Amino acid sequence: MNVIRVGMADLGTATSPDSLRTTGLGSCVGIALFDPKAKVAGLAHIMLPTAASADEKNRAKYANTAVPLLIQLMEQKGAIKRRIIAKLAGGAQMFTFAGQSDLMRIGPRNVEAVKLALSALTIPITAEDTGGNCGRTIELSGSDGALVIRTAKQGVTTI
Template sequence: MTKVINVGMADLNVACAPDKIRTTGLGSCVGVVIYDPSRKIAGLAHVMLPSQEFSRGDTNQAKYADTAIPALIEKMIACGANRSQFQAKLAGGAQMFKFQSSSQVMRIGERNVEACKCQLERFNIPVVAEDTGGNFGRTIELDTLNGVLYIRTANRGIKEL
């Protein structure tokens, strides 16, 4: 029987076929999905911030791109995934609010996407698809059987990556 594994904000987890893995509430946060098509194992991290330098002592690894992605890779390998097969899909990274200033600090969504891509590149994991940016929230769900990422947005229906 298929179950859906829910990943909360600043959290990460792994799912094996035939299960699905989902996260909701992606605004400026980025949903990073890493998938091993040969073993049908998927990992999902709900990344809130680009780097742990913003942590102020917070030790939640899943919250930051620079710690969540390495932790997710480790967890997937521990579940039997083959690292040489990894491919990534990204969703989220929206600019949810308009600001008068064009300050870098306020561009959290864009900076989250950049940080996630940088980490994936560091581990030689190709980004095969993405649905990032905009000014709307997303819910994503990956089907481990076929690797399809379903992206739901209010008033925009469902998109498949």
């Protein structure tokens, strides 16, 4: 079994028995996708809600461009879109400031954008661990789609 690392503003895919791991999810969101029949997993670590233009070079950085790209890469490994399910983690509000504008709500805005992107492609969200004010490390199993979430404050949980 290999653990494939997914960096910030990055994405990757894996098949059973391999898994995918990303660290440093603060306001970023980890989008964990899984096709249980094909046992194909996909993980994206998005930083921002939407790309400024369609010409954006790093599609993995934004919710609206990472989700379709990740599904496309999973399909190349045998996944079928109608079987894919999603789990989300991250989207924390790491810092608060007096008189904070909506632009500073990066974590919640990221979560909203991911949900919109998944909804547009009819991908159901089966579980999530989003919000709060602490960072997360996640690992997605390519065998069963289990998403292990590690935080300094809440310890380890699996969704």
